[in-house]
Amino acid sequence: MVDISDLSLSLGGQQILSDVSLSVERGEVVGLIGPNGAGKTTLLRALTGVLTPDAGTVVVDGETVHALSSRATSRLLSVVPQETTVSFAFDVRSIVEMGRTPYRSRFSPPTADDRKLIEDALERTATDSLAERSIGTVSGGERQRVLLARTLAQDTPVIVLDEPTASLDIAHQVETLELVCDLAAEGKTVIAAIHDLDLAARYCDSLVLLADGTVLERGPPETVLTSAHLERAFDATAAITKHPVTGSTNVTTLPSDSVAFDTREGGPPRVHVVGSGGTAAGVLARLAAAGVDASLGPVTATDVAAETAAQLGVDTLTVDPFSPLERTTVDALERELAAADVTILADLRVSVGNQLLLESLADAPAPVFLETTPFTERNAAGGGARERYERLRDRARAVSDDSDSLVRTVRRVLETRPPSPPADGSRESTHASLDSIDATD
Amino acid sequence: MTRPSRIFAWSLCLTALLAGVVVASAALGSVSIDPVTVAMAILNAVVVPVGLERTGWAVPIVGWTVPVVALEFAPLFAFDVPSAHQTIVADIRLPRIALAATVGFGLAAAGTVMQGFFRNPLADPSIIGVSSGAAVGAVAVIAFPVLVPVGLRPAAFTTAVVTAFLVYAIATEGGRTPVATLLLAGVAIQAFLGAVISYMLLHSGESLREAVVWLMGHLSNSTWNDVALSLPFVLAGVVILGAYTREMNVLLLGEEDAHHLGVEVERTKLLLLALASVITAAGVAVAGVIGFVGLVVPHMMRLIVGPDHRILLPTSALAGASFLVATDTIARAGPAEVPVGIVTAALGAPFFLYLLVRREVHAL
The missing domain is CATH 3.40.50.720 (NAD(P)-binding Rossmann-like Domain)
Structure with missing residues (x-):
């Protein structure tokens, strides 16, 4: 579904990504982990066409992303951003409606399809009760769900999330990631940068450990999350155990x-x-x-x-x-x-x-x-x-x-x-x- | 109420308000005329194209002499209005009112676009130096008519558009134009052009007063010719902007988000900037630097109708037209006429401060 090959990118003269190759199957949930400055966000921005790489290609569903128009790209990839500046007073429904932008022609009113996708998205993310409220008045967790709803309305085969749980409380973290996994089960491909290694291990089918702009390890959580890998990537000492409740890999930093x-x-x-x-x-x-x-x-x-x-x-x-x-x-x-x-x-x-x-x-x-x-x-x-x-x-x-x-x-x-x-x-x-x-x- | 019907209802209300303000404005002046007569006189001035007529001119094209044809207009109504009143309303007051409405319409629309574009509540139509550019052209023509033997309006319009393009070119690097750079480049260029204008004023001699009045923004001695120069640019510009209101909404989320939602960010930014600059230039070139309309009116309308540009753009434009017609009426109603720019600032600034103190306006 997503094929990144030999991607290199520098910003302001500094090499951020070097020779990153990564391929993701349909329906897979891939977690991007790594220390601050490893290039996770840059990789996501190159993937979505915001940044143009110096070398290498990104192919999504058979199309080379950097050769496509924004409109065509936005029908393949939707993004839940890390932070959205909300210094304006759009209501929640308008924000979710914006997810339909890539499909609508300039003057036509929303079609029945558009409206159904918008309502479904509001319902699935439990934001329908907020629909008439201004985005400026909802909490950080609710805002994240609204952006997820916008992504659902955008209805793309690939969903990219940049730190989707960073501003959420524990209940909403789990709720958000459960929803993301449900979407993957329905055939969406999910690529997410996740800071929390335990959550990454619990919800991702496979992890990509980035360090210094290269892929250090790629595979199932239990093979990627080892003390040796984490020490190399994070320069930290960590004990790796199985979580007694979830049974997933658990990382304890010492x-x-x-x-x-x-x-x-x-x-x-x-x-x-x-x-x-x-x-x-x-x-x-x-x-x-x-x-x-x-x-x-x-x-x-x-x-x-x-x-x-x-x-x-x-x-x-x-x-x-x-x-x-x-x-x-x-x-x-x-x-x-x-x-x-x-x-x-x-x-x-x-x-x-x-x-x-x-x-x-x-x-x-x-x-x-x-x-x-x-x-x-x-x-x-x-x-x-x-x-x-x-x-x-x-x-x-x-x-x-x-x-x-x-x-x-x-x-x-x-x-x-x-x-x-x-x-x-x-x-x-x-x-x-x-x-x-x-x-x- | 659904969105289309809301847009329609608001536009209808504000068009009615504009009509009321226009009639009231045309009724006021050294000769008071009753509003009914004014309304009839205005309707009498409405003409519609009825056919083609030969102009008596001809141009030779590849050996043939082709007569030039023009649209033939005829009045639509023929109400019985005293001819003196008809002349006062249609030939003296109405051109000025129409120009005020045109300029106000354009400045408010351009201001709305710039505030959304820069996501900055301080943005106004001249934020990237359009007004300063126009002022350089205009003051050069006024102060040195021998050195710059061109029409004031074309000169002002040209320098305004050139300045906007220059600021855009300076701020663009590698196909991207960060709005923060654009803002700073605009500030720097405005400061530089300010110096140029001051220098020219210092050496303008006899024409100093004329130059200063132009800089303050005025609508006196307006003719239908001014309206004909300005209106096509303003109207076409706002209509095209109207087609991009959805993109403006999405751009409010940030440029990266807008890209993810399928907006060609750089192309849209260029288009919005170009249209807003041309509209502003068309207004400023005929009326001088009129401040505050483009800043206050969009804020006022955003409080009333919300941030959605699909409704904000048309309502701001219509409200801007009413606002400038009303303030220009005040400017010419006093014992001595003052430039309208003084009135807009004198009324607009306290009102804006009132909104600020009430915390009604704090962001976009």
Whole structure:
């Protein structure tokens, strides 16, 4: 339906797009993502014929856009602009009626077809109740829907949207994009620049990641939205997970100081995480984003931490739910611990079944405790378990209740690591270093 | 009410208002004539073409002598009006009133177009230097009749149109004419032409007074000949503009939106600018610089009928005609006649301020 090939464009002597090629099928919803200044809006403006490219072609439905008149182009492509200056008082119906401009001859009154399309467009976008109101008096969300209605009245095979949800509240964002997807299901082709990566992943069939005026990646959301791609395009650290409710790809941007682990000789630091639930899942996402080689376990396979680990490609030691810890599992855990530089205990829950774990963890390297809830709420194995946990906690290299600063804490622990692995009698000195970490934190 | 019937109803009302103002204006003056007599005298002056007549001139074309023919006119009505009154109304007052109506009609229409085009409430017909251009031509002819031996009106019209074209050419780059650049180029050219006019005035000697009166805008000593010079341009211009009202509406959304809705933006802009400039030039060349009509009347009508150019353009034009006929009547009704430009500004500016203070006018 839309074929962009080798498009290059410069504005004011600056190269904005270089060799952009992109082809979009009928009925597809394609999301254009990328950092500010990547060239998303410029690409859309070149696509709609507002800007003339230096090189390359845009072919829509077999027609070369830049060889067509505005009238012919506007019968192929309709546009929902990012912002419309509304310093005038047209009523909503007049604005929607303007969508019929490309089809009307100079003096003829609107035909029955025109009128039907206008009424349908008002109805589908739920703007019919606003029809007589002045466009200047409706809210930002309503105005966006009015512009969408104008697009519907224009009745073109391709719909282009520039940040259609930027000024909308969450309910209207979803409503607008649902409508856009319905239109695609009816055979319209949709190309939209979308800032919100989660919405882009949820509603687009395919994403185009633009950076520095070139297409970095193109494909289904789950292949385009990866930590590596996002770091290259946005220069940001992001954890990619599946959204628990919608099941679509979810992007969580993390504080940028969680990056920059110096890759020392011998590869990235290895961190083993013991724990479960959301806390452990958050820890894994942050570690993965920071380039740490993480492992997890033991944990039940259905735990959210295990699911997150699977998405992130983290080695996981899984156990069956409600069964006591087996010897093989303990052996595997001890192998992981032996290979690790740091151990993180993320809101570790202790039950009768897994309290043996605490024995194995007694020699864990550089234990870091992340406690967002007090241990008493996490302990189901009585006083003995509590004592062992306390002993373990005494040799902690750091204790924290803040997930966001965790990567920083791990880095400090690695930097202040004693030259030789701590011997049994080194409790005093490790405790001292814990104090120093707490003091600087 | 549907849109076509609204346009028709408003146009009818404003045409009736114009007729009323014209009759009232023709009745007023040093000799008062009762309105019924005036109306009859005006109707007596209406002529219709009834046939062709030979003019007594002939031109040789490839060996043949072809007689020149012209339309033959005959009066449509023959009401019984005293001949003195008929002369006063038809030959003295009516040409001036017709010219005022023509110029007001054109300036208000051009002002409407310019405000929409620039999406700027301050825009008026001379925003791209048309009036300054006309003034340069006119003042040159008045001040240096020996150096510039051409008619005042053709000179003013030509310099006006040339100035508009110059501003457009300066602001155009690579096939695009950004309105902001156009606006700034217009301001700069107007400032420069202002200097030229001031210099010429300084050296105009005896003709200074005549030049200043022209610059203030006046309709005294108007003849049917002036109307014949101005009316065709104004009428044709406004009729063609009428065909582009839908494009003007869409352009109000912004040029990019207009492109997306199928308007050939640059071509339409050029056409609108050219038409508005020619209409303004045709008015200014015969009547001098008459300010405020093109600014105030469109604002007033926008408050009443809304921003839709399909109704705004015809109603503004008709209201502008009434406005200028009425203000010119005031200008000549006093003990000493004043240039009409003084009256339009003296009445228009306070009214505009009143609208501003009431916050009726704040944007387009």
